[in-house]
Amino acid sequence: MSPPIAVFLTEEGTVHALDDTCTHQDASLAAGWVEDCRVECPLHESTFSLTTGEVDQPPAKRGVRAHQVTVRDGEVLVELSTAAPKLPPGVEVA
Amino acid sequence: MIIDQLDTPLTGTSLKPTPAGVAYTDPEIFIREQAEIFEKMWNAVLRADSLASPGQWRTVTVGREEIIVVRTRKAGIKAYLNVCRHRGMRVCTTAEGRSKTLQCGYHAWTYALEGELVAAPNLTSMPDVDRGEHGLKTVHVREWLGYIWLCVSPAAGSSAPPSFEETVMTEVSTRFGEVQSLENYGIEKLRVGQTRRYEVAANWKLIIENFMECYHCATIHPELTEVIPEFAQGWASQAQDEIHGASFGAQVEGFTVDGSAGVAALPAIAEAQDRKYYAITVRPQVFINTVPDHVIFHRMYPVSAAKTIVECDWLFLPEVVEKQLDVSRSVELFHRVNLQDFEACEQTQPSMSSKAYDDGGALVPSEHHIAEFHQWWAQQIGPFARGR
Known part of the structure; x- marks a missing residue:
């Protein structure tokens, strides 16, 4: 079971999944x-790369998983990363 | 001729009464004014171009409410009560700023510039919380004359505010008249050359009453009366039903502290508006003064029964502001008028609680139009116990 995935469409028109x-x-x-191909967490000021999931600054210390995205005929296909998800304290995959 | 009006036989007595002194001092009356007048009517609060880019916000006070006014990314200018929907802390804690979201500093409830709740710690595990329902409470917004106007109550979404067209625009055009249209001044296209803020230790009604009459002009406004000699007769621009353009003196070149020339005239004013001064009151808290080359725009914010903040903008053509032309003599004239007026109001305020003013004072014929303001005021706040 995977934790929720966010799919992003940038102003430049590229699609990403974290x-x-x-x-x-x-x-x-x-x-x-x-x-600039990053997403800033709405709560605090860490930003994550939309391509790699790496984090730039605290308070988050670990990046999130980035997933492979293919756009085919207007459909977004996501291939899940096989890495273990990195979730905050107290959050578990249902 | 203005002097003719003085010769016209007056019906009734020369003196009309003012409200009792208590109207200017009583905290309960003041609360009723906040609730029934300032929170229910449209208030001009900011120049729209003072929020230039998305994410820029300022906080303002209308009645008893603090309000965030913000330029959004997608929805123009919006305004919200500055109260977090979670536990009530002020969301914005400074007078101005620029941010991507509006975030409460207590538990990080985070609102989009467009108002809805977008994030909060653990919000993802509270799927029953509707993000629109728990967004910031919105305040009605209109843009007119280049200003942002707000109406606090009723809450946006629940029912309609008073019609802006009927309560603000019609009142202004009725007062300004068809020919001497306010539109000619193109106020929405002007830029702020200077803003001054005055903390006045007086009730807001004393300031309005003062602005509405010119019986005091020859006594306390020597510079203004030099520029507009007819003011010595005591009749204000707004003393009659239709506004009267008060003429500059023959030797006067411009509306400046020494009567010297101002800057280039606003391009669309009518011939009849040249070399004239006009003034109107837009209830409850705006005064607009126009002269050929600039516009002076006052906004009042009552703080208590005995304290009012007045902000005054001097508006000029954009090129005047961009080229940094010297407008100091233009600004100085009405700045002095402001200081002279506010000093008179401050010297009047303490007497409002004197026995001598238990039954109020008097309005002379050139002030009789102020009685209409008093009637309007009394209608808004309803009956109150007279006396002390």
Whole structure:
């Protein structure tokens, strides 16, 4: 079972998929601010790369998983990462 | 001729009464004014171009409410009560800023610039919380004359605010008249050359009453009366039903502190508006003064029965502001008028609680139009116990 996935469409028109939950505290990155191919967590100031999932600054210390995205005939296909998800304290995959 | 009006036989007595002194001092009356007048009517709060880019916000106070006014990314200018829907902390804790979201500093409830709740710690595990329902409470917004106007009550969404067209625009055009249209001044296209903020230790009604009459002009406004000699007769621009353009003196070149020339005239004013000063009151808290080359726009914010903040903008053509032309003599004239007026109001306020003013004071014929303001005021707040 995978944790929720957030799918992003940038202003440049590229599509990306990350684990939706910030690694610092339970918050949905889908509600975050997308700019320069990064998403800023809506709660605190960590931003995550839309391509690799790496984090730039605290309070989050660990990146999120990035998933492979293919757009075919207008459909977004996501191939899940096989890495273990990195979830914040107290959040478990249902 | 203005002087003719003084010769016209007056019906009734020369003196009309003012409200009793208690109207200017009583905290309960003041609360009723906040609730029934300032929170129910449209208030001009900010120049729209003071929020230039998305995410820029300022906090303002209308009645008893603090309000966030923000330029959004997608929905123009929006305004919200500055109260977190979670536990009530102020969401914005400074006078202005720029941010991607509006986030409460207590538990990080986070609102989009468009108002809805977008994030909160553990919100994902509370799927029953409707993010729109728990968004910031919105306040009605209109843009007119380049200003942002707010109406606090009723809450946006629950029912309609008073019609802006009927309560603000019609009142202004009725007062300004068809020919001497306010539109000619193009106020929405002007830029702020200077803003001054005055903390006045007086009731807001004393400030309105003062602004509405010119019986005091020859006594306390020497510079203004030099520029507009007819003010010595005591009749204000707004003393009659239709506004009267008060003429500059023959030797006066412009509406400046020394009567020297101002800057280039606003391009669309009518011939009849040249070399004239006009003033109107837009209830409950705006005064607009127009002269050929600039517009002076006052906004009042009552703080208590005995304290009012007044912000005054001097608006000029954009090129005047961009080229940084010297407008200091233009600004100085009405800045002095403001200081002279506010000092008179501050010297009047303490007497409002004197026995001598238990039954109020008097309005002379050139002030009789102020009685209409008093009637309007009394209608808004309803009956109150007179006396002390």
